[in-house]
Amino acid sequence: MPDFARLYDVLVVGGGNAALCAAITARRAGASVILCEASPPPLRGGNSRHTRNLRALHPGPTQVLTDSYLEEEYWDDLNRVTGGKTNEDLARMCIRASQHAPDFLASCGVVFQPSLSGTLSLSRTNAFFLGGGKALVNALYREAAKLGIVLLTDTEVQHIQVEEGHATEAIISHCGFPQRIRFKALVAASGGFQANRNWLREYWGDAADNFQIRGTPYAQGTILKDLLAQGVQQVGDPTQFHAVANDARAPMEDGGLAMRLDCVPFSLVVNRDVERFYDEGEDVWPKRYAIWGRLIAQQPGQIALAVTDSKAVLNFLPSVYPPYKADSIREIAQMAGFDADKLEKVVADFNAAVRPGTFKPMVPDDCSTEGLVPPKSHWARRIDTPPYYAYPLRPGITFTFLGVKVNDKARVLMADGKPSANMFASGEIMSGNILGQGYLAGFGMTLGTVFGRLAGEGAARHVRN
């Protein structure tokens, strides 16, 4: 039983990468640390459990990263995916610090591996965790336990008492029993609110019922809402999130990475009304996978159907659930519950618009359509070789961007613009400071590690002074 009578130096709310990086950093700096993870032990780690890599700046080849990836290119990539909706100073600080993120994680026992197949060809920019995010989470928990951090699972932080920008104590539910934790500094690293469907409904209405939550069901946004209600400054558009094209048959929560479908660039995609709505071949999939979740979320019924044929079926990773498979477009449409006449016409129109080209699956090739609206700019080949395949798509939400405002030391800012005396934040709960919209693969873990370390450092320094 943990000692709830004690005054801890640092309370860390959350149990994923951002929380653990903060907890370990603060403990290494000499602070006593208690960490509260809402989930039971096997599901600990928040969304980090489902991650696979982090994006790191590197001036030259490292053991796991090829070539180099410098600040300007990284910034350029980030600026492009966010459409300029970012904070350049904070983003550049994060990018520069990302160079040291892999070494820090390695110092905690995280093992990296060279990237292999099925990894969206990210070996230059992203460092991959051997075994994936859960192996990383395991390593961080082992390191945290070794350092003597008090690690509580099945422990939900429900309320933080904040007085004039100063947090004093937390009301928690520990294994279902109410408790209080007193502390000198707070690190909020409890994620976004994506698993809170009622909150999503405030912005999305009934459409929210059709969103699949890819990650942890414990991201309820309880502390995010609690802090915003107590004078902490809000950042980010509440309707923005990182979302991908998920298999419509996936579980509504916690389906994780394996539910995403990579078939879009090699398919034709229609919405419920059997209309194409976006250029499936606009760019290579690693640069487009993160916009498709939102695109589908904006379609009627939040459902889409990707149709392709036997020529393309080996160009992307297999799906967990078998695709609809039939010898005619009509049968495919019937299996998927889409209007067969319309789908036949859409495919016929598409096939008629395809111009000859040389198909190259990994790079933007010259296979495109002519006179089609919207066009398919690359990888456009006639869908004419049975058996035909189809995959139903729904938006798969990874995490929301609404968050608490922080400065470049991960210190939480109050509504009046003044920094909080003793509150820090890291990870998804502050992602909106940099991600105004869009997503860059592996950036979430970079954000968590960089701001986690800053938050841990800041909290420990506050306690020492």
Added chain:
Amino acid sequence: MSATEMSKLDLLLQEATEIESDAYQDARRQMAVCNACRYCEGYCAVFPAMAARREFEKADLTHLANLCHNCKGCFHACQYAPPHAFGINIPATFATIRQESYAEFAWPAGMGKLFDRNGTLVAGAATLFVTLALVLTVLIRDPAVLFSAQTGTGAFFRIIPLWLINLLAGGSFGFAVVAMTLGAIRYWRGTGGMGGSFQPAPAVDAAVDVLTLRNLGGGGHGCNDLDDSFAQHRRWLHQAMFFGFMLCFAATTTGAIYHHIFGWRSPHAFLSLPVQFGTWGGVLLCIGTAGLLWVKTVTDPAPVARKLMGGEYALLGLLFLIGSTGLLLLVVRHTGAMGIMLALHFGLVLALFVVLPYSKMVHGIYRSIALLRNAREKRPA
């Protein structure tokens, strides 16, 4: 449909369910998740071999299951491990399939049933043959000889006659070799056959994998022997057991060569080859088996196929007893306790030879074949 047709249909259905056990069906479901995830590709040979496939026929699953070294890295790294709804547990599922494949390919065919209650079988065989050896020794030999110190050339054979040793040990071992060879051929055919001519390079790759237990290295930093932390306990303990066993085998072989070719009779001097092989082999065998028993006892039970534990404990226990009675025999060989100890040791060895083709010992053969098949897939001819 007539009654005969119905019963035919029933038979076919029954056959189909016999061919595809729950473990195979569950493994196929799990492979669909794993093949879309692929986070574990850095761990061992199973996952790259899986990624090279899109369909998982029964033969593919048997091959992958026997390629699995049960290091448990994939379980502890799995975002979909229980209590997640997908409930992915490759180590336990593959262990079950391995056991089913041992039974399926066992020769002669009906003997596969012996894998069902394997702990009872191995423990029972050990008890039976130790008892038999003791009773026979007492019956054949004058108790005065049995309990008195025997020294000089041929001391052992005054306790158990050489012809009897040759008949029982040679006979049972010979049968085991035949049964396991036929089992290996059945397994090789059952998991896809030759698929091309013999290639030396993959055979070398496979031999290196077998001898170094590379796949128990977890991609460099070890396996999850006990929990989610990384270690190489199982790798080194298994190496101690394996090479200890091989040294013991070398001791018997050199002993036989001394006896039959050079006419040198046991007991041999402590520094002679057979005794040196046997001593160090016995020490390594005891360390390895005791260590593996310890690992099995304290390991996180979640990724363990509990149904198979009996057979595994019993076999490790038997090997430990063989190693330890062999060492004790060396210690007491000039005293009156030698007779009983020799009978004990001989009974245990005989039990091992008898259960050899129907125990976990066969995993070495199927694992080696799986590694060979994997090496051939990686280096297409």
